[in-house]
Amino acid sequence: MERRNFLRLSATSAMAVAIAPSLITQRLYAEDGSLFQPFEKVQLKDAEGNPIKASALAVEENYVFNYPYVGTPAIMVNLTSPAEKDIELTAEDGTKYIYRGGVGAKGTIVAYSAICPHQLTHPQPEMSMFHYIDEKGTTKAYSGGAFVCMSHLSRFEPKQGGKVVGGPATQGLASIILEVDAEDNIWAVAVLGPVKFQDYFDAFKDEFKKFYGNRRKAKKLTKEETKVQTLKNFSADIIRL
Numbered sequence: 609m610e611r612r613n614f615l616r617l618s619a620t621s622a623m624a625v626a627i628a629p630s631l632i633t634q635r636l637y638a639e640d641g642s643l644f645q646p647f648e649k650v651q652l653k654d655a656e657g658n659p660i661k662a663s664a665l666a667v668e669e670n671y672v673f674n675y676p677y678v679g680t681p682a683i684m685v686n687l688t689s690p691a692e693k694d695i696e697l698t699a700e701d702g703t704k705y706i707y708r709g710g711v712g713a714k715g716t717i718v719a720y721s722a723i724c725p726h727q728l729t730h731p732q733p734e735m736s737m738f739h740y741i742d743e744k745g746t747t748k749a750y751s752g753g754a755f756v757c758m759s760h761l762s763r764f765e766p767k768q769g770g771k772v773v774g775g776p777a778t779q780g781l782a783s784i785i786l787e788v789d790a791e792d793n794i795w796a797v798a799v800l801g802p803v804k805f806q807d808y809f810d811a812f813k814d815e816f817k818k819f820y821g822n823r824r825k826a827k828k829l830t831k832e833e834t835k836v837q838t839l840k841n842f843s844a845d846i847i848r849l
């Protein structure tokens with residue numbers, strides 16, 4: 609099981625994570641100040657229930673899945689080159705955290721919470737205003753190779769832990785910590801960095817009712833597995849400004 613993304617937690621926390629990550633849902637701070645929150649360990653599967661294989665991911669495709677909650681979208685991308693390791697980032701409250709890099713054979717697979725930290729724009733079935741733009745793609749404001757929120761054009765660097773590098777957002781994307789096991793299966797295990805989940809749950813009550821039945825159902829933790837689909841399959845209209 610790949611461990612590169614695991615942080616140097618305090619001895620007590622590290623032991624607890626190793627034994628039962630699904631039992632730990634509180635926010636943890638590692639010895640080095642990293643902001644790290646273990647959630648349920650969840651396997652990424654396709655619509656038919658087949659495991660997603662890391663080596664089969666298309667390069668620069670947006671893959672949407674919900675984690676760590678039933679109603680919180682994340683996007684996984686297999687980049688053209690490895691993500692950088694040991695990137696120090698700073699949340700808007702000043703908390704430092706360390707991004708350890710991507711997973712997969714070449715360290716090119718990354719995943720981030722797809723909720724913009726500025727004003728919570730996120731992919732929806734009707735359309736997506738938030739997604740990864742491939743390296744050959746462009747927007748009016750930016751060249752590609754980055755996550756861009758089309759609402760106010762914040763840009764986030766996928767190879768540097770989701771660091772904000774443009775626009776009005778004041779902090780980066782929360783990273784979804786992935787593991788790839790010996791059979792090439794992909795698991796989501798934790799979230800690194802500042803999250804906007806509570807603000808998101810407070811803001812989109814009608815959306816949760818429409819797509820999940822109600823907000824209570826959207827706030828449930830994903831358990832055991834989460835379905836993965838391409839953004840072009842998930843969203844009817846992918847907006848690029």
Ligand code: FES
Binds near residue numbers: 724728775
């Ligand atoms: S909501 Fe994303 S940049 Fe404003």
